[in-house]
Each structure stands twice: as C-alpha cells, then as structure tokens.
Amino acid sequence: MSAAGSSAAQAMTPATPRTGWHDLPPAVRAAIEAHTGTVHHAETITTGLNATFTARLLTDTGPVFAKGVPSARAAAQRREALINPHAHPIAPRLHWHIDTAGWHVLGFEHLDGHPADLSPHSPDLPAVARMLAQLTDLTPPPTGCRRIEDPWADAGEQAGTDATLLAGNHLSHTDLNPHNILITNHGARLVDWSWPTLNAPWIDTACTALWLIAEGHTPTDAENWAAAIPTWTTATPPTLDAFAAINAALWTQIAATDPRPWKLRLRTAATSWAQHRTGRSAKVGTETT
Template identity: 45%
Template sequence: MHQRTDWHDLPESLREAIAARTGAVLAARTVSEGMNSALSAILDTTNGTVFVKGIRTGHPGIVTQAREAMINPHVQPVAPVLLWHIADTTGWDVLGFEHIEGHHPDYAPGSPDLPAVLAAIDALGNLPCPDLPIKDATRWRSYLDGADTEPLSGETLLHTDYNPSNLLIGDGRMARIVDWAWPTRGAAWIDPCCLLVWLIASGHTPEQAEAQVSQTRAWATAPPAGLDLFARANVRLWDEIAGNNPQDWTRRMATAARAWADARLVPLSR
C-alpha cells in the first residue's frame, strides 16, 4: 500500500504539468480509498473536475499505470475516460480521468447496489477483448499445483479485482469500473467469481453469493469443474495475500475464499 501524497506536497513541476492539461487547480481533495497509488485526488479546476492518480517513476507498481493507459480506450463506457497521461518527465507517472460522481457499492445482502454491479459485469463481458499484451487467466496456474488451467481460458476481457473501492455507482443503472491494474483475457465466468468472493466476505453465504452472480450472463457458461478449479486457486491466492499483508480485510477474503471452496466440496490438498 502506498503512502498518500497530497496535492500541495507534489513537486511544483508536476503540479504545473497537470495544470497545463486541466486549467488552474482551484481545490484538491485527497482520496483515501484504494491502495495502489501514492497520488489519488479529485481536482476542481477552471475547466471542470478531474480525478488524478499517480506513482513515482522508480516504484515497481508503475507498470500498472501503463496497463491502465493501454486498456482504457477499450473499456468504454464501462470505465471513466482517460483524458491524459504524464510519464517520465517529473519523477512521477500520472493519469488524469474524467471525474465520476458516485459512491462505492455496498456488497452486503439485500444491498440496492448489487444490480448495478452485476450490470457492469455484463456490460464488460459484451466488449471485445483487444489484441493487446494483457495478462492471461493462466496467471492463476501457480496456485493449482500443475492442474490443467484450460477451463480458465477464453477470449473475454476481465477486470478481476472487484474490491468495492474499484467501482463507482452514480445516477445510471450500471456501476463504472475503475483501477484497471490487472486487465486479463480469460473465461467469461471468472469475473463473476471474483465478485462472488467479495460478496461472501461482505456477509453472503456461498449459496447466496452464487445466486447473486448467477444473474450475470457469463455465469451460465461456467463448467462446474472450472468453478471448483478457480475456487481452489482463490483459497491459495488469498491465503498468500493475507499471509504477506495480514489485515482484517485480507483475512476476511481468505476466510471467504475457503468458505466458497468448502461449500463446493473442493479438495484443497490436491
């Protein structure tokens, strides 16, 4: 997780470079949600409001900035529009996006936000997967002890990180998906599964969570063996994340992943 840097603590040269693209900055609000950016702020400018996120150029996480810039033209209108990109000129790599006024969804059972999130997954699933060097679903191979990952393969563009801080619900009927650090090519049903674990961590039973994501079109394409395979991978993935970064939310996710695998009677020793 990055330590946040406020607008007025940025180098003057960077603030000037941003203002050259946005107009004079009248006010700046640091955004606390999210973990992958040192700079995360909403800027009110003479030309309107923009959202900016950035990482210092020496940080290994800078690769995620390039991924977001690369994929953004291909994920409209599901994601906010990237307006500009400042790279390698000020010691920072900064992306400027259209500002979306909205709230992060509540994933609790009965939440009125859930239909908008499911609609966003359906909308993303309808977009063509671009011919770009993005991740492949075989990236979960290391958590599967050499098992055949063919069930995970596919030609659907996936987001894969349904942390509620990565979605915004405004006035429309569909959530907007942000933070495209891990765009992935794979089976269409993987994104509903990624959401499913978050739903369990937010209070759904595994059966309730599956019932929710079954409302997406992609869920109907999921082979039971593929679901079992992905459930096993998620247990190991979230155990690893919680072990390396032991926080309440990572432990909840690890517990949720295991609850889903247990409900599916997935043998975890294989």
C-alpha cells in the same frame, strides 16, 4: 451497509502514505495544469490501495480524478492507460497522462458516485449485476493483457487444479473489490484497471461473488446471485471448482505474506467457497454413482 466489524471493504487501507497536491514536484503540477488549466482546489482521496497520489481536482476545465505513482513503479498504471480505450464506457474515460519529474499521473473523467455496497440485501446489487452483464461487450486490445492462467498458475498447482480451466479471450478486470465499483446515477462503473486479463467470460462475476461472500453472503447465496448474470451459464461445475480452489490457495498466500484484516477475511471467504464447492461436488458424485 454491513457493520464495520464484518466488512472486508471497510477494513481496506492504502498500502502507501498519500502524497498531497502541494507535495508533488512543481514540474508535475505544471504538467497537469497544462492539460486542465489552473487547479483551484485539490481534495485528497483516501480510499484505494496502490496509488501514492489520488485526488479530486477542481480545475478551469472542470473536475478531474487524478492518481499517480513514482515512475519507477508505474507499470500497473501504464497498463491501465493502455487498456482504457477498450474498457470505456464501463471504465471512466482517461483524459490525459503524464510522465515527468519522476512521477506518472493519470487524469480521468470525474464520476459522482459511491463505492458499491456488496452486503446482503444491498440496493446496489442490481446495478452491479447489470454492469457485469455488459462486460462481454468490451473488446480486448491486441497487447497488454496477461492470460489468467499465467499469474494464477502457481496457485492452481498448489490447489491441485489446472488454471487453464479458466482460460478464454474475454477482457476482464479481476479486482472487483467494492472500492473499484462506483455506483453512479448512470449505473455501476468499474475503475482501476491495473490488472486486465484475458480469460473465460464469467471470471469477473466469480470475482464479485467472492467479494459477496467476504461481505456476508453465504457461498450458496453468492452463486445464486451470480446465476442471474448471463455469462455465468458458460461456467461448468469443474471450472467453478477450479476457480474456488485457486482463489483459496491465492488468498492463503496473500494473507500469509500480509495478514491485514481485510486480506484475512478474503482468505476466509475464499476458503469457505472452496469447501462449499468440494462438498457440492462430492454430493453430486455420490448422487450419480
């Protein structure tokens, strides 16, 4: 694992304070136990960014991973519940979900594993590559997914490129931060499908490559790693240039709004990749004239 001072993933902290099991309204706990039987122990999980309640529940029916937010801001969780049958088995199976007493809670298959280490020479990298190669086996739902060119249109305009270069009909996760990639005895699994999109088949590999750069890889090394994943062959230099430029603009916007250390590191990583792509394209253009 890379040192804490140089790891973007280790600097990630929750956006909201955690609510414990016993702090949930009694009606919410009762609704959960209607699915699980008695909850004998609840261990709050501190990783992850957006859920207010995240816990490992030991219940009559076995261990469950549960996460929840107030119902008024549960749009992302509702998308995740909708997408889950289409994202399994790369995503853990959703067993149940409830929306009661002002809370929306999801209950998932519990996975034993650890967040992926994406630093150079990490032993987790082969499992991550195998998981990315399997993503094209997923079938997207008929509704519930935005097309990537829509949420990234503004960043594309700012970067002077066209986000439609990234368009496609493949189901993608797009938030490949190491906490969302769990390394288990059965391989890498991808959790927290809150932002599913339809796009080109190589986008999730590119999103992972960006995190590799943030965790200490050079842009060249990250691209060479990605090149071993079959979908990468469908990317062209102009589409990779567009992805890098859009993400540099996107993370510059994000870090300006919320300059937490890990977001600043992603901005630096995205900017360095975009500069690498610009220099590479300029070199290729010179060689072909």
